[in-house]
Amino acid sequence: MxxxxxxxxxxxxxxxxxxxxxxxxxxxxxxxxxxxxxxxxxxxxxxxxxxxxxxxxxxxxxxxxxxxxxxxxxxxxxxxxxxxxxxxxxxxxxxxxxxxxxxxxxxxxxxxxxxxxxxxxxxxxxxxxxxxxxxxxxxxxxxxxxxxxxxxxxxxxxGVDLEQFLFELKEKRKMFHIGILARLSEEKNHELFIDIADHLRDRPNILFHIAGDGPEKQRIADQIKARNLTDKVKMLGEVQNPETFIKEMDVLLLTSYREVFPMVIIESMAVGTPIISINQGGIKEAVIDGETGFLIKSHSTTDFCKQILRLESDHRQRLQLIERARGKVEKDFxxxxxxxxxxxxxxxxxx
Missing domain, CATH: 3.40.50.2000 (Glycogen Phosphorylase B;)
Known part of the structure; x- marks a missing residue:
C-alpha cells in the first residue's frame, strides 16, 4: 500500500x-x-x-x-x-x-x-x-x-526523539535562566513574558531569553527597549537546535493565549528543564501541576513569578520535578x- x-x-x-x-x-x-x-x-x-x-x-x-x-x-x-x-x-x-x-x-x-x-x-x-x-x-x-x-x-x-532530546540533570548555577521558545506571533503572548521579566527586574541573578522568529519580532524588541530591559531580556532569533536552547534554560515558560498541544512542553520535560505553563488546551495531559511542572490558571504575572522564584530557591524540588517529567515523557510521549x-x-x- x-x-x-x-x-x-x-x-x-x-x-x-x-x-x-x-x-x-x-x-x-x-x-x-x-x-x-x-x-x-x-x-x-x-x-x-x-x-x-x-x-x-x-x-x-x-x-x-x-x-x-x-x-x-x-x-x-x-x-x-x-x-x-x-x-x-x-x-x-x-x-x-x-x-x-x-x-x-x-x-x-x-x-x-x-x-x-x-x-x-x-x-x-x-x-x-x-x-x-x-x-x-x-x-x-x-x-x-x-x-x-x-x-x-x-x-x-x-512524540519526542529521546535520543535527540537527551535528559540532563542541571547543577545549581549562580545565574538562573528563564526561556521561551515560540514563534514571535500575537497568540504566543510574549508581552506576558516581558511583564514577568519586568516584575523580576530587581533580581540580578535571573535572566530572560526569547528564542524564535516571526511577525511580532520588532514589536517585542520595542517593548523590551521601552521598559529598559535590554540587559535583562535577550532576543536570540531562530534557533537551529531547539534541544540545545532548552537544555541551557533553568526554566521554560509558555504564556500563549491558545494552544492545542505544543511540542515544546514535552521537549522541555524530556531534557530536564522544568516547565511553567498557562493551562490551555491539552497541556494538562503532560504537565501535571506540582508533579511534572506547574500550571498557571490565568495570564497572571504574579502567579508565574511565584513559581519561578519557588523553583529558583528550591533546587531539590526542581530535581524531583524534572525526574518525574522525564519519566512521563518516556511513558507517554x-x-x-x-x-x-x-x-x-x-x-x-x-x-
Missing part, C-alpha cells in the same frame, strides 16, 4: 516538524511513503528526497494537478493531510480521480473554518475524512462536542510510540 503525506509548507512550526518526523522515521515492509509540501527552511531535514515533491505556496490549481499525477503514477491508496487546507486538497483530488482513496487528517491547531463556519467544518470531516488523529484528548473531546463522528477519532500524542500508532492508522484504512 502506498501513502502520500501532505503539509502546507516546510517552515518552523509544530505541524511541519511533525511532518518531518514522519518523513524521517516512518518505515513498514508493507507500506511505501511519498511526501509533498511547500518549500521552507525545514526542507534540509527531509531525508528521502527522491520520494518528495515540492508544492507551490500560492498556485493551488498547479498543486492539484501535481498531486493527481503523483497519485496515479504511484498508485496512492491513503493521503495523510496535516492541515485543513490539505484535507480540502485531498477531497478535491478524490472527486477528480474517481477511485477509492482514504483520507487521514491530523488536526494540529484550531482552524478558521471550525470557528467561523462550524457546520461546514463538521460536514467536511464527517463526509470526506476517514480517520482523524488528534494530538490531545482535549482536542478529541472538542471535535466530539462539535458533532464529529467519534468513531473516526484517535488521539496520538506528538516517545517518538517510537507516535510512529507505531500512526502506522496502525494507515493499516486500518486498508481493512
Amino acid at each position: 502506498n501513502v502520500l503525506i501532505l503539509t502546507d509548507k516546510l517552515i518552523m512550526g509544530g505541524a511541519e516538524m511533525y511532518f518531518c518526523k514522519l518523513e524521517n522515521y516512518l518505515n513498514h515492509p508493507g507500506l511505501t511513503f511519498y511526501y509533498a509540501a511547500g518549500t521552507g527552511d525545514l526542507y534540509k531535514k527531509i531525508k528521502n528526497k527522491q520520494h518528495f515533491i515540492e508544492l507551490s505556496r500560492s498556485n493551488h490549481l498547479q498543486n492539484l494537478k501535481r498531486l493527481i499525477s503523483l497519485i496515479h503514477d504511484k498508485n496512492i491508496s491513503v493521503i495523510h493531510a496535516n492541515s485543513l487546507r490539505m484535507v480540502m486538497y485531498s477531497t478535491c483530488v478524490k472527486k477528480m480521480i474517481h477511485r477509492p482513496l482514504k483520507i487521514v487528517y491530523t488536526k494540529h491547531n484550531v482552524t478558521i473554518l471550525e470557528r467561523k463556519v462550524p457546520n461546514l467544518f463538521r460536514y467536511l470531516l464527517n463526509k470526506h475524512v476517514d480517520r482523524i488523529i488528534t494530538v490531545s484528548d482535549f482536542e478529541k473531546e472538542n471535535l466530539e462536542e462539535a458533532g464529529i463522528d467519534q468513531n473516526k477519532i484517535k488521539t496520538i500524542y506528538n 516517545s517518538l517510537n510510540q507516535m510512529i507505531h500508532q500512526t502506522l496502525k492508522e494507515y493499516l486500518n484504512c486498508s481493512q
Whole structure:
C-alpha cells in the first residue's frame, strides 16, 4: 500500500516538524511513503528526497494537478493531510480521480473554518475524512462536542526523539535562566513574558531569553527597549537546535493565549528543564501541576513569578520535578510510540 503525506509548507512550526518526523522515521515492509509540501527552511531535514515533491505556496490549481499525477503514477491508496487546507486538497483530488482513496487528517491547531463556519467544518470531516488523529484528548473531546463522528477519532500524542532530546540533570548555577521558545506571533503572548521579566527586574541573578522568529519580532524588541530591559531580556532569533536552547534554560515558560498541544512542553520535560505553563488546551495531559511542572490558571504575572522564584530557591524540588517529567515523557510521549500508532492508522484504512 502506498501513502502520500501532505503539509502546507516546510517552515518552523509544530505541524511541519511533525511532518518531518514522519518523513524521517516512518518505515513498514508493507507500506511505501511519498511526501509533498511547500518549500521552507525545514526542507534540509527531509531525508528521502527522491520520494518528495515540492508544492507551490500560492498556485493551488498547479498543486492539484501535481498531486493527481503523483497519485496515479504511484498508485496512492491513503493521503495523510496535516492541515485543513490539505484535507480540502485531498477531497478535491478524490472527486477528480474517481477511485477509492482514504483520507487521514491530523488536526494540529484550531482552524478558521471550525470557528467561523462550524457546520461546514463538521460536514467536511464527517463526509470526506476517514480517520482523524488528534494530538490531545482535549482536542478529541472538542471535535466530539462539535458533532464529529467519534468513531473516526484517535488521539496520538506528538512524540519526542529521546535520543535527540537527551535528559540532563542541571547543577545549581549562580545565574538562573528563564526561556521561551515560540514563534514571535500575537497568540504566543510574549508581552506576558516581558511583564514577568519586568516584575523580576530587581533580581540580578535571573535572566530572560526569547528564542524564535516571526511577525511580532520588532514589536517585542520595542517593548523590551521601552521598559529598559535590554540587559535583562535577550532576543536570540531562530534557533537551529531547539534541544540545545532548552537544555541551557533553568526554566521554560509558555504564556500563549491558545494552544492545542505544543511540542515544546514535552521537549522541555524530556531534557530536564522544568516547565511553567498557562493551562490551555491539552497541556494538562503532560504537565501535571506540582508533579511534572506547574500550571498557571490565568495570564497572571504574579502567579508565574511565584513559581519561578519557588523553583529558583528550591533546587531539590526542581530535581524531583524534572525526574518525574522525564519519566512521563518516556511513558507517554516517545517518538517510537507516535510512529507505531500512526502506522496502525494507515493499516486500518486498508481493512
